[in-house]
Amino acid sequence: MGVVGLPNIGKSSLFNALTNSSVPAENYPFCTIDPSEALVQVPDTRFDWLCNTYQPNKITPAHLTVLDIAGLVRGAAQGAGLGNAFLANVGSVDGLYHLVRAFEDDDVTHVENTVDPRRDLGIIQDELRLKDEESMERTLTEWTRLATKPSASRTLKDQLQILEQVTTFMANGTRDVRKGQWTQEQAQVINSLHLLTAKPMVYLCNVSMDDYLSGVTKDIRWLTDIQEWVNENNPGDIIIPLSVSFESKISEMGLEERTDYLASVGVESQLPKVILAGYKALHLIHYFTCGPQEVRAWSVRDNSKAPEAAGVIHTDFTRGFTGVEIMKYNDLYQLKTEAAVRSAGKLLQKGKDYIIEDGDIAHFKVRKKKIAYVWRSCF
Template identity: 65%
Template sequence: MPNIGKSSLFNVMTSSSVPAENYPFCTIDPSEARVEVPDDRFTWLCDLYRPKKVTPAHLTILDIAGLVRGAAQGAGLGNAFLSNVASVDGIYHLVRAFENDDVTHVEDTVDPIRDLEIIHDELRLKDEETLERYITDLGRAAKFPNAKQAQGVMSKKEELAVVEKAAEHLAQGKDVRNLEWTAPEAHVINSLHLLTAKPMVYLCNISEDAYVSGSNGPWLSEIQQWVENHNPNDLIIPLSVAFEAKAAEEGADYLAQTGVASQLPRVILGGYKGLHLIHYFTCGEQEVRAWTVRETTKAPQAAGVIHSDFERGFISAEVMKMGDLRQLGTEAAVRAAGKYMQKGKDYTVEDGDIMHFKASIFFFLLGCHKRSY
């Protein structure tokens, strides 16, 4: 919703200075910034290798204007704002759970459960509108099956059945991400860019006093119950944007004075993990770097994140486990202990792996060279 602290939180998380005024639709065009993904393993590796350059993992965050009741029908420039939501991979849903007479509410009163239902209804209504178009188009296409359909590719009739399944689920007031999908079905769903299919992290913006005292305010338990009833697998993080803003301004002294920690690292990690992202490391004197990949990524595709030639010419991956390196202290000790492993194309990368790739890269004029990273 508007006026709940979205732009203020964005500014604190990304050290930005986008307008965050006390009136609806202060934010029109999305603001975008990258934040570093906190990881003490990366810090430890940098201390060990002391490289000339360090490159941590990052998460890109967009500050998108608030939605209001009727957004799916265009209220409050809703269609434009909903298209901004459609462009992202996941959603932080910030919920206002604090009273403040100086901060207006577009619905005139503070009621987090009502706000939750308004936003979810608007997202579902937009998805229903989207699926209606697909059902019409696929219904026509299904009447004329393609005789040369590629093996493993769903027919238009099969795609139609998936879309109708999603539409039926939405009609029951449920989000698409909460239904079980097979891998082929998920491929169809992902191609539709549905709003309710995106992973969501709920951020409950409580007052500074409630956060510091640990009382969490009067609405947190109701919000938790609502999420449990509607989206039981979604993460809920209570925080105070006012507290985070003051902590950013006053620094460690304020944190020490209050005796409570910032929630920003948890918020960033929650978004990163919600997108099913992990990272592996490459380490050396020149650079320590974290490379972001999806969970279940195989070694050749992980190498391709560095350079597409590394995926095409993949030979092998040499892998150290973070626990082994921390226990033994040096790369040489890991090798000596026989724990420096060589993996092939079927190896699934694990979060925190330290990797070194070998690949053959072909140059038409220069012949074949082996390179490694």
């Protein structure tokens, strides 16, 4: 997930709070020139329970990669500011956190001079769309040229027709490509184009610390404006209000001090919610392998079949897959031990068509050459 938005609205400070990193966060545009990258742990109480239960020598939670991308400005698609480089960085990520400013502060400059979330949201969306249109124009010219050759395949001509449909959709300028109603065949072509407006988006509304602590963030006018804009342009997208100032403050505290402070103010950090929203926006889930050596969460795409999930551990496991033993987390949680799960007849034997579910505890059976063996972290 990449963090995008106008310059000087709290992106680097949010990144620092998310990742406990030390990225420059000064009060001027273009402070972050090269994208900073870090891994953040995906919060999961199931993982915590498994670690307490197995007491392993090593723990490896699920992670989400987050990139801090420097601010886009009006005209970025035509090269304004450092637009071309920044838009290329946007193209390198799978999904986007779109941070928008929803607070007044005379000490924090705004690149557009006034605070107007609807305008700011529109600027970023327009720049991403303009860059996509530029990319589509080049692709359309090239594919049209190739399709006129006598050797052009029927597949290429079909893809060109889809490309023209996508180009028409984008020319209307009403919604992002990801909000179009596409068939599976059309979606495959769109995915090959790596369009910026095809990436999933999570909107983060940066309110002041006072508003956040007062608990009235739902009532401030800018959040209403943001909600209306998202409903009009990208309905269904997640919107999360938070205060970057607040998150920055508590990220600098020790665990005990932070716990006491949060109890005293009666609010919680929104960062776990932000991380989970990004993880789910990328259609990721994770399964577990558990044992005294290691408890580990393995991230896979939702709807992955068991051989694909096994391949995340090692590619040989996909080729040699013969089966998988599955324990459901809730069964283990209720029955406490693997032996009890087995005795209750709830240890499931599944084959290559089994679709891994979020929270599964998996033990893969793998055949290597002529020898069958079971990959188990539990034993």
